[in-house]
Every structure is written in structure tokens, then in C-alpha cells.
Amino acid sequence: MPTILPKKERTKLLQSIKKIIEAPASDSPGNLLHVVRSLLKRKKAFQNIVARHGTPCYVIDGDELDKNIASFSNAFSLHIPESKFFYALKTNPHPFILKKVVAAGFGLDVASATELHLGLSIGAKKFIFSGPGKTNEQLRFALRHSAKTIINIDSVGELDRLGVLAAHHTKPVRCGVRIHIQSHGDWQKFGIHLHDLAAFWKRAKRYRHLSLEGIQFHTSLNEDAHPYIDMSRRIAQYLKKNFSKSDLHHISFIDMGGGFYPSKTDGYYPWATPAGEIASIVLSQDNKQPEFIRPYYRIDAIPIASYAREIGSAIKKYLSPLCDCSYYFEPGRIISSTAMHILLRVVDSKSPTCAILDGGNNMLGWERLSYDYFPVINLTHPGTTEHACMLYGSLCLSGKYDTWGHYYYGTKLVPGDTLVVPYQGHLTYALAQNFIHPIPPVYILK
Secondary structure, three states, rough: OOOOOOHHHHHHHHHHHHOOOOOOOOEEEOOOOOHHHHHHHHHHHHHHHHHOOOOOOOEHHHHHHHHHHHHHHHHHHHHHOOOEEEEEHHHOOHHHHHHHHHOOOOOOEEEOOHHHHHHHHHOOOOOOEOOOOHHHHHHHHHHHHHHHOEEEOHHHHHHHHHHHOOOOOOOOOEEEEEEEEEHHHHHHOOOOHHHHHHHHHHHHOOOEEEEEEEEOOOOOOEOOOOHHHHHHHHHHHHHHHHHHHHHHHOEEEEEOOOOEEEEEEEEEEEOOOOHHHHHHHHHHHHOOOOOOOOOOEEEEEOOHHHHHHHHHHHHHHOOOOOOOOOEEOOOOOOHHHEEEEEEEEEEEEEOOOOOOOOOOHHHHOHHHHHHOOOOOOOOOOOOOOOEEEEEEEOOOOHHHOEEEEEEEEOOOOOOEEEEEEEEOOOOOHHHOOEEOOOOOOEEOOO
């Protein structure tokens, strides 16, 4: 491989990188032993599934799902009594999960006619339909179910197309509009800029069959409440300056999206950080690998009750003086993430530090566990000590693209051992694909 820098300059850069990779990360270096202990309490139930059905498979933990639904609903209902909830179907569309959230009174947040159809098939009665690039066919389908559906419009062009399609509708179609601000980065793909909201609101009045009555925003991977607080302040400042009292009166909801991160459930490897990536690239020129101080970092998001309390305070401070409306939330990861696990079996042991498992990353949809850390737990030889070992999948791909983890908790690891990879309910089963191996079955933990 050709060098990218002369040796002298590369040496100086490596000295700088050494300082970067030895610096403490913003998240905690602590372990996730509490997750291991929690899962080991259900060891027998996991082993019963393996004995009956084999591996690999997904397992839905119904009790954990119920707990997540109740925790979110109770916290936000306490601090924001006028809140309503729409589960983000894309995070995990398994019918068992959908039926649970709907039975708890949630609506569904859908991003396509396909998702809307799935929600209707399991008996859901309330929908938010968001997302960019809605085709006329998708909009027509949403209009056929407009009694149950609020359409969050994504652009001026979509507004005009929907206005024409709804021209012969017997009742006004409830709509919102998605907004973003400059700092949202890649999320600028969605919606219109906040400073265009007043003009958009005025344009919508041309279409008497559309009832524009809501504002939506969304950011993801939020480890605290700051993004929601900041947007509440910005929206309030804009509305106060640009909306009449009549326009404010017609706002019936503000949709704050989802993006709530579970607290102390997972982490990330140091090479997944920008500094770690730079270090790996530069050192590879000398056929070396960086020696990171920490094996991984734990993500310490705030508890869900703290999100609710802080967002509720922001609403009271900024928005309640202007609008008498409902507040919509679209929880996804916070509901589904810890409610699904993956069971695997060790097929082969290449060495004490290299094992092959019977499932591949097609169960995840992408090489997620090369970057994101979750504790892998040996159910056959359980233990609370973590050992270094490359855990590869069974796909005919290089290890980089088919990795389950770099460590395992247990006393040893030998062929035939059953492993559980916890908290895989968010954007794993939803992204799974038939690639080399089929998508494995899903079972309910009892």
C-alpha cells in the first residue's frame, strides 16, 4: 500500500493521534455488567427456546416490551398531559410488537403505504404518515384512510400534489408540515426550513380540502433532552414573530418525533470514532494498528423520565404561552431496542480468540456490531468476566463485514455453546435480509 505522507510528517501526525486516542471519550468507559446479570436471570427460558427450536433465532421479550411501553407512556403523560404517542413502525415491524403498542393506546408512525397497510392489517386506528418522496400512489392510499391518518407534508411540491389529489375529498384532510434547521445536518433531507414555515402555511390555505394544523420535527440518537428543548425555543421564537393569533389558534399539534436513546444498554468501539478512524488509516500505512486505551465506551443516555420532565418544562416555558395544542411523540428505539435478543450457537473454534457462530450479519442487515458494542453472553458457560475473542458470523464474507463482537462474558467458549446478543430490537430485524442464509424465525420469550 502506498504511503499517504512522507515518513517525517507521518511521524508527527502519529504523535498527535496518540494524544487523541489516549484522551477520554465523552461517554463512560464503564462496563455493562448489569445487562449481563439481567439476561442471565432468564437463562433457563432462553435455553428452553434453543432446546425446542434451535439457533439462530430472534427472541422477543414480552415483559421487557410491556415495561418499555409503560415507562414511556407514564413518564410523558405525567409531565406532558396533552401528549399522544405514535410508535415508529420502521424500528421493528414485528406484528407482536405492533399489537402490543396499539393495545396500549399508541398510534403508529409510518413512512410508506406499505407500512400504513401493515398497521391497518393489525387493527391500528391512528397514524402519522411522514417521510420524503411520497409518490402520488402513496398519497392516494393515505387519502383513502384519511379518517385515521395525519399526513406530515415534506415539501412545497408535495403540498401542491396533495392539494390537487384531495380536491374531491368530502372532509378536510388533517396535515402537518415537517421542518428542520441548519444544524440538523443530514436530517435536512426531511421537510422545509423553519424560516419558510410562514410562507408554507399561507400557501396551504389555497387548498380548502387540506387542514394544515401541525408542525413536526425529528432528530435521532439523542442522549439527552437538549435537541427537543432547543427546537421548542426556536419554534416558539419563530411563531411569536411570524404567526398571527388566528394562525396560532389553528395549530392543534406539535410533533417532536422520536430519537430517545435507551440508558446504559450499549456502547461503541474506539475505532468507530472520527479520531479512531484517522488513527487506523494512518497507522495502516506502516502495517500497524492503534492501541486504544479503552476496549469500548458505554453510552450513558439520560433515563426516559428525565427526557419527559425536561421536555415538559421546555413546553411550558416556550410553547404553552403561544399554542393550546397536543404534543406528539414517535418513540421507536426506546420501545423496541431492549425487547428483542438474538440467540446463536458456536459452530467452530479456530483458536481461543477466534470463534465462528451459526448466524450471520444478514440478521442485522449491516455490519453493525463491527462498530456498536453490546455484551455477548455465554449461556452455556456463564460468567461475569469478559474475555477478548473475535466472534464471527457464518457468512462467506470477510470478518469486517460479519462480526458479532470482540468479547464475550463467560468462563470459556467452546463449540456447541449458546450465546445471547441482547437488545437487538432496533433496526436489526427490520433490516434483516435473505443473504447467503435465510432470515431466522422469531420466538416469544416466556
